[in-house]
Amino acid sequence: MRTFDDTYRHKGLRKQLVDLLKQKGITDERVLTAILQVPRHFFLDSALDRVAYEDRAFPIAEGQTISQPYTVAYQTQLLEVKPYEKVLEIGTGSGYQAIILGEMNAQVYTIERQKKLFEEHRKFILRGKYPNIKYFYGDGYEGLPTYGPFDKVIVTAAAPYIPPKLIEQLKTGGKMVIPVGEGNVQRMLRLTKQADGSVTEELFDNFSFVPMLEGKNQ
Ligand code: SAH
Numbered sequence: 713m714r715t716f717d718d719t720y721r722h723k724g725l726r727k728q729l730v731d732l733l734k735q736k737g738i739t740d741e742r743v744l745t746a747i748l749q750v751p752r753h754f755f756l757d758s759a760l761d762r763v764a765y766e767d768r769a770f771p772i773a774e775g776q777t778i779s780q781p782y783t784v785a786y787q788t789q790l791l792e793v794k795p796y797e798k799v800l801e802i803g804t805g806s807g808y809q810a811i812i813l814g815e816m817n818a819q820v821y822t823i824e825r826q827k828k829l830f831e832e833h834r835k836f837i838l839r840g841k842y843p844n845i846k847y848f849y850g851d852g853y854e855g856l857p858t859y860g861p862f863d864k865v866i867v868t869a870a871a872p873y874i875p876p877k878l879i880e881q882l883k884t885g886g887k888m889v890i891p892v893g894e895g896n897v898q899r900m901l902r903l904t905k906q907a908d909g910s911v912t913e914e915l916f917d918n919f920s921f922v923p924m925l926e927g928k929n930q
Contacts, residue, residue: 715761722765727748728765729765738786740789743788743816744785747781752764754838755806769783772829773826773828774826776829784808784812787866790887791864792864795818796817796818798818798819798862798864799813799866800821800822800865800878801813802855803823803824803867805829805868807822811845814842821859822846823856824850826929830849834847849928850928851927852869855877855880857877861881861882865882867891870893871890871891878890879905885904886905887902888902888903890903894923897918900917900919901913901915901916
């Protein structure tokens, strides 16, 4: 069960979380403001209400997770999202990252391969507040060719390799933030697409994501 009451206590806890993220090195004010605005406890079972603003990942349905706030902030900061940009997200999961991007006024296209997780977003209470977010059930390795090209791509599952179709669907000058690696640890990469179709790579910190799997799951 979930509760959708955003109290002063929740708002206070969000402010403390934002202060912690600043201490951990997040500087982008637009990212911090979005985290301050979005009620993360709405995405979690009410049993987790007391800990929803701790800087931790939590389990959601289907053995998946809602990413740690620091990880969401880190990836979003690297993405350098500007208002009205088209952003493709792979791995909707709880929808928290998508809504952070929506709160920053991006045009968000988010894909989830688990049917049950995808279906939950249909009835989610914040859905109506963000008409700029579109939810898709599909395989992130395929991207969304009919909706591209995108200014930005963010992958929120551990990719064993860089999916070529996602590079194809990036605009020239577009950026992709993706944790790459098999096993328990992945390296965060930021790729920038060049005019000749090649990409330049920047390397960032290590993180631990659930795997990006091939195909859809009923
Ligand atoms: N962005 C999420 C993080 C979810 S965890 C959040 O803010 O909560 C990663 C998600 O990626 C899981 O829900 C998993 O089912 C999904 N996923 C894994 N492989 C995928 C693929 N190939 N295409 C789409 N989604 C995928």
